[in-house]
Amino acid sequence: MISRRDFLRTGGAAASLLGLSRAVEIRPDPSFVRTRPPQSADVNIGVIGYGPRGREITSTLSRVPGAHVAAICDSYAPMLRRAQRDVPDAARYEDYHQVLDDAEIQAVVVATPTHMHRQIVVDALEASKNVYCEAPMASSVDDARAMAVAAQAVSDSQIFQVGHTYRSNPQHRSVFQFIRSGAIGSPAMGRAQWHARQSWRRTSPNADRVRALNWRLDPELSIGLVGEMGIHQMDVAYWVLGALPTKVIGFGQIMAWNDGREVPDTVQAVFEFPSGMHMMFDATLASSFDDAYEAYYGTDSTILFRDRGKAWMFKEVDAPMLGWEVYARKDKFYKETGIALLANATQLDAQNQDPTEDDPNVETPLWYALNEFMDNHEFGPYLPAADYQRGLEAAVIAIVANDAILQGTSLAIDPALYTLG
Secondary structure, eight states: OOOHHHHHTTOOOOOOSTOOOOOOOOOTTTTTTOOTTTOOOOEEEEEEOOOHHHHHHHHHTTTSEEEEEEEEEOSSHHHHHHHHOTTTEEEEEEEHHHHOTTOOOEEEEEEOOGGGHHHHHHHHHHTTOOOEEOOOSSSSSHHHHHHHHHHHHHTOOOOOOOOGGGGGGHHHHHHHHHHHHHTOOSSSEEEEEHHHOOOOOOOOSSSHHHHHGGGGGOOTTOOOOHTTTHHHHHHHHHHHHTOOOOEEEEEEOSSOOOOOOOOSEEEEEEEEEESSSSEEEEEEOOOOOEEEEEEEEEESSSEEETTEEEEEEEETSOOOOOSSGGGGGGGETEEEEEEEEEETTTHHHHHTTOOSSSTTOOOOOOHHHHHHHHHHHHHHHOOOOOHHHHHHHHHHHHHHHHHHHHHHHEEEEOGGGOOOO
């Protein structure tokens, strides 16, 4: 057995799957979770921003070993009253500086709207707090770079983790190793989508509150669907492919919610990588059909990711045999047969559970990311899987892509934007 610390440092304990007879069970057992020594004290965490994402984070932290939500901050009083009902033992603050001034708080989670991240993160790092910042890291390149500079300055003594949750997700980590081993052959193209039938518009009897709630519909504040939703899938793409995109072509339209908004409700983007490969992304608020996924197409096989730890491999008929796939579980997808890359596949089969259903033993990607944050408190500090550099790169990709979408044009991505040099 390897230690949890080594597992996190090396990006996953999965070995190459090419020579393993039971390689279908490629994800570490969900029970493989750090056990804290009895003398270890819980980490007191302040959650800044108690909107839908802040509430989801707070609820998830309640299940993460070693995490104690000690304070909640929100500038809107009704949210603090809700926090009192949800987490009655937590202190409540209207000003995030009060959280930073609280000597008992060791770490903060920044879950405010994206355009508010910069100052809070910089102030939190200067206050010697460890910081988990929701993704995207920022809505402007200047803000992203300022945050990365601040995190770089303290990286040896403090933790700064960006909420690119798939980088902590065991399924993505394991299949990442699988793809990198060459099992798909030569990469040919990629595709990702995010579809949901919703307006993004939120209501309130208070006019000022309406403006604050609908920041995603303000083109001065929002980086749109490609930034707020697609950033996670594009982060996986350049992580898996091992290269940063050099160009993006964008298109954006208002197709369903013609209510005066300026931010498109339907977008398409095509990213070009140095190898000449292209990754296509589309998102819409008009339709929920086919939900969200990422697919990587190669000359030997295609890998399909779905949420909650589900993935399949679709082999070409002339692809070389890997050996283990003969014994793997197969699932039908219309005219295709997918080899399930699923943890506990044999166990699920014994329980007569369809592998397309959610595995009740598997946690969400958010849980794994927050658990990594807690592991870093126990064993670190060290650079997390989603550190300031990864956060900067993903933000740059999303920001330039959103600009291309709004302009309906092709934009080169200056390589200098990816670095702090």
